[in-house]
Amino acid sequence: MELSKRIRRPKWTDARLLVGAVLVVVAIVATYLLISTANATTRVWASASPLVPGQVVSADDLTVAEVNLADIGDKYLSADAGIPESSSVRTVIAAGELLPASALAPVAELKGRVVAIDVAGSVPTVVDTGSLVDVWAQPESKGLDDEGLDPQQIVTSAPVSNISREVGSFGVGDGARIEVFVASTELAEVLGALDGNSVLSVVGAPAAVKAEGGQS
Numbered sequence: 001m002e003l004s005k006r007i008r009r010p011k012w013t014d015a016r017l018l019v020g021a022v023l024v025v026v027a028i029v030a031t032y033l034l035i036s037t038a039n040a041t042t043r044v045w046a047s048a049s050p051l052v053p054g055q056v057v058s059a060d061d062l063t064v065a066e067v068n069l070a071d072i073g074d075k076y077l078s079a080d081a082g083i084p085e086s087s088s089v090r091t092v093i094a095a096g097e098l099l100p101a102s103a104l105a106p107v108a109e110l111k112g113r114v115v116a117i118d119v120a121g122s123v124p125t126v127v128d129t130g131s132l133v134d135v136w137a138q139p140e141s142k143g144l145d146d147e148g149l150d151p152q153q154i155v156t157s158a159p160v161s162n163i164s165r166e167v168g169s170f171g172v173g174d175g176a177r178i179e180v181f182v183a184s185t186e187l188a189e190v191l192g193a194l195d196g197n198s199v200l201s202v203v204g205a206p207a208a209v210k211a212e213g214g215q216s
Helices: 002-006 015-039 186-196
Strands: 041-049 062-069 087-089 105-106 112-120 132-139 152-169 171-184 198-204
Touching: 015 152, 112 186, 112 198, 132 171, 132 186, 152 186, 171 186
Parallel strands: none
Antiparallel strands: 041 062, 087 105, 112 171, 132 152, 132 198, 152 171
């Protein structure tokens, strides 16, 4: 009889049972919230075509992408927010790439300008809008006794904002007009080459690793 008195069925009011029940409920709620967050998406802006420094960006240049909310935070620009007027990008944004909020800047704040360069002869097929090019200047010969100077590279890794190729009657390239964003530090030399007696050429440049500020 004494043993039966000692062994009693636990009651639901027992503190240990209550704590256990609370822990189970908390685990269920936490799992639900984790799954809900993982499946949540938000609308952000992505580029519909390559975006280049100096180009004024509008909603027509962008498309909406649905991305996982847990992956972005405030890193990318929400599609629910408008694009500020007269805004450009600090670095090249490839087509289909999400638009980082830090990539936008007023055009007036960019440290460089878009310059149109007329190129004689063919231009490599890899050169297109959004690609990077190096620009070289070859001073023209001034006479038979003038051996000329060696070509000099005057621009490094400039992003192309637009290119218009001229095609001859036999399908051979006869030149092109290329609009490139030239950094302020290289702008004077480029303008000098354009105003002087130099023949300009462009070659494709390797893609640079992006950094904040880019070509700005």
